[in-house]
Amino acid sequence: MVNLLDKQRVESTQPFTVALLEQSGREAVFKRVRELSPNLPASDRAVGELKGGRGGAEQCLDAIDPVKYGSSRNHLDGAVTQLSPYIRHGVISMGEVRDRALKLSTPKQAEKFIQQLLWREYWQRIYTAHPERIWQDVEAYKTGFSPEDYADNLPRDILEGRTGVGCIDGFIAQLLGTGYLHNHARLYLAGYICHWRRVKWQAGAQWFLAHLLDGDPASNNLSWQWVASTFSHKPYYFNLENVDKFSGFNVDTRPETNAPLAGSYETLFARLFPNLEPSR
Numbered sequence: 001m002v003n004l005l006d007k008q009r010v011e012s013t014q015p016f017t018v019a020l021l022e023q024s025g026r027e028a029v030f031k032r033v034r035e036l037s038p039n040l041p042a043s044d045r046a047v048g049e050l051k052g053g054r055g056g057a058e059q060c061l062d063a064i065d066p067v068k069y070g071s072s073r074n075h076l077d078g079a080v081t082q083l084s085p086y087i088r089h090g091v092i093s094m095g096e097v098r099d100r101a102l103k104l105s106t107p108k109q110a111e112k113f114i115q116q117l118l119w120r121e122y123w124q125r126i127y128t129a130h131p132e133r134i135w136q137d138v139e140a141y142k143t144g145f146s147p148e149d150y151a152d153n154l155p156r157d158i159l160e161g162r163t164g165v166g167c168i169d170g171f172i173a174q175l176l177g178t179g180y181l182h183n184h185a186r187l188y189l190a191g192y193i194c195h196w197r198r199v200k201w202q203a204g205a206q207w208f209l210a211h212l213l214d215g216d217p218a219s220n221n222l223s224w225q226w227v228a229s230t231f232s233h234k235p236y237y238f239n240l241e242n243v244d245k246f247s248g249f250n251v252d253t254r255p256e257t258n259a260p261l262a263g264s265y266e267t268l269f270a271r272l273f274p275n276l277e278p279s280r
């Protein structure tokens with residue numbers, strides 16, 4: 001998807017696009033941006049519905065429900081806010097988001113929501129203190145494999161969302177088409193890429209950064225390292241039952257179209273990490 005919120009790219013065309021937006025509307029801006037990017041592959045030409053600017057941010061802010069968030073945030077159709085692109089690009093501050101949550105609920109009720117905001121702050125502080133950790137493995141993989149065992153690049157079927165694994169192809173289509181994925185979908189997709197396909201986390205992180213409207217080196221790359229196990233004590237993986245539990249009706253979780261993800265944690269652990277002692 002054309003990342004219209006990407007700061008560097010927008011800066012070079014900003015005076016022009018703002019004027020065009022005011023005079024002729026969103027469609028005219030999309031048309032012009034496409035003309036300026038003639039080499040974009042067709043799969044990158046989708047335009048998401050996200051509304052940019054302060055108006056869009058305030059709509060999301062008005063819709064925050066910290067209580068519902070606390071009980072449903074891990075579900076793909078839960079009460080998440082979609083505030084991340086606005087926070088990432090400085091349209092809205094973290095303090096403003098926190099204050100709104102505290103206005104709408106008690107500190108106890110807002111705890112889960114504020115904890116998630118703090119994850120962002122934590123990753124930012126690591127980035128500031130150790131910028132080299134953004135692209136280098138912080139620690140060794142704890143998967144029984146070394147970096148040389150992982151492919152350097154994403155295979156074409158992943159880039160095109162044609163892996164043949166139903167839910168994974170759905171998440172890729174959403175990433176390419178809208179520039180947004182729920183946190184749990186990001187975990188599933190990153191886990192699939194690192195552990196099922198054994199691709200270096202750096203390749204996946206780069207791909208996410210190119211497509212996410214909230215693409216942020218700290219939150220993104222350090223989360224990828226957490227999934228890969230180069231910045232955590234064990235690899236993150238999941239099974240189809242888990243995807244089924246946390247997804248709504250829109251996600252394909254049929255066993256016949258998701259065979260590589262089906263099975264118990266023990267079975268998948270043995271298959272994905274054959275060099276490690278059996279676990280769980």
Ligand SMILES: Cc1cc2nc3c(=O)[nH]c(=O)nc-3n(C[C@H](O)[C@H](O)[C@H](O)COP(=O)(O)OP(=O)(O)OC[C@H]3O[C@@H](n4cnc5c(N)ncnc54)[C@H](O)[C@@H]3O)c2cc1C
Nearest residue numbers: 080081082083084116119120183186214215216219220223
């Ligand atoms: C592999 C992977 C890649 C990611 N890449 C990015 C990225 O490029 N940019 C980015 O902003 N976040 C990233 N995240 C973190 C998180 O997935 C997103 O911040 C969140 O899904 C954004 O959606 P939301 O605004 O609806 O979040 P909500 O659940 O509504 O949370 C509110 C805000 O809290 C912060 N937040 C929530 N969860 C996290 C988290 N786990 N880590 C850090 N901050 C969090 C975000 O600022 C978010 O906008 C990534 C996570 C994973 C697992």
